[in-house]
Amino acid sequence: GQQLNQSPQSMFIQEGEDVSMNCTSSSIFNTWLWYKQDPGEGPVLLIALYKAGELTSNGRLTAQFGITRKDSFLNISASIPSDVGIYFCAGRNSNSGYALNFGKGTSLLVTP
Amino acid sequence: EAQVTQNPRYLITVTGKKLTVTCSQNMNHEYMSWYRQDPGLGLRQIYYSMNVEVTDKGDVPEGYKVSRKEKRNFPLILESPSPNQTSLYFCASSLSILAGRGATQYFGPGTRLTVL
Numbered sequence: 001g002q003q004l005n006q007s008p009q010s011m012f013i014q015e016g017e018d019v020s021m022n023c024t025s026s027s028i029f030n031t032w033l034w035y036k037q038d039p040g041e042g043p044v045l046l047i048a049l050y051k052a053g054e055l056t057s058n059g060r061l062t063a064q065f066g067i068t069r070k071d072s073f074l075n076i077s078a079s080i081p082s083d084v085g086i087y088f089c090a091g092r093n094s095n096s097g098y099a100l101n102f103g104k105g106t107s108l109l110v111t112p
Numbered sequence: 113e114a115q116v117t118q119n120p121r122y123l124i125t126v127t128g129k130k131l132t133v134t135c136s137q138n139m140n141h142e143y144m145s146w147y148r149q150d151p152g153l154g155l156r157q158i159y160y161s162m163n164v165e166v167t168d169k170g171d172v173p174e175g176y177k178v179s180r181k182e183k184r185n186f187p188l189i190l191e192s193p194s195p196n197q198t199s200l201y202f203c204a205s206s207l208s209i210l211a212g213r214g215a216t217q218y219f220g221p222g223t224r225l226t227v228l
Binding site: 042 | 152155157170216217220221222
């Protein structure tokens with residue numbers, strides 16, 4: 001499968017700040033997913049996107065499916081300490097296989 | 113509760129001793145998959161299954177086997193484990209392989225395997 005380019009690799013922020021991370025691909029996807037992984041646990045789905053241009057929120061989290069279908073963004077507003085973890089993007093193009101392609105993750109640290 | 117379960121959660125073994133990690137889902141999902149997660153390499157797919165008796169290789173299948181005799185179970189088999197298979201393993205499932213909501217994958221809690 002294709003490795004997605006996810007950035008930044010890590011972020012160290014203060015509580016209350018907003019966070020942005022993004023993921024890009026060299027090929028077109030028709031599904032974008034954002035996961036959060038806590039230490040020692042499996043990734044948990046945060047937001048799923050299925051159409052180009054789609055903007056979806058889940059509490060303080062907002063994600064967008066890029067118009068070009070080659071990128072996606074995740075924003076976290078007013079961060080809190082429990083936002084700490086690793087955030088992964090994942091994308092898939094069902095026309096070119098069944099694998100879910102993952103980014104390498106963004107490690108987020110939030111200080112009180 | 114809808115979930116993906118894996119057993120064991122932790123396993124320490126020795127080189128060459130066959131082992132099986134079980135995976136089960138209770139959501140009647142068609143698609144199941146195994147990943148390994150290593151520092152700096154992210155999640156890499158080992159094998160996947162699109163339905164009962166239908167399996168295929170992912171990106172890193174060497175040294176692994178799988179079977180899908182029932183829809184809910186997808187065990188990962190290491191016939192002769194080696195130290196380079198020390199990793200964190202995740203099972204995942206989704207409703208189908210089609211685009212859209214059915215493609216969303218749900219992950220198990222992980223199995224940390226150490227091969228000495």
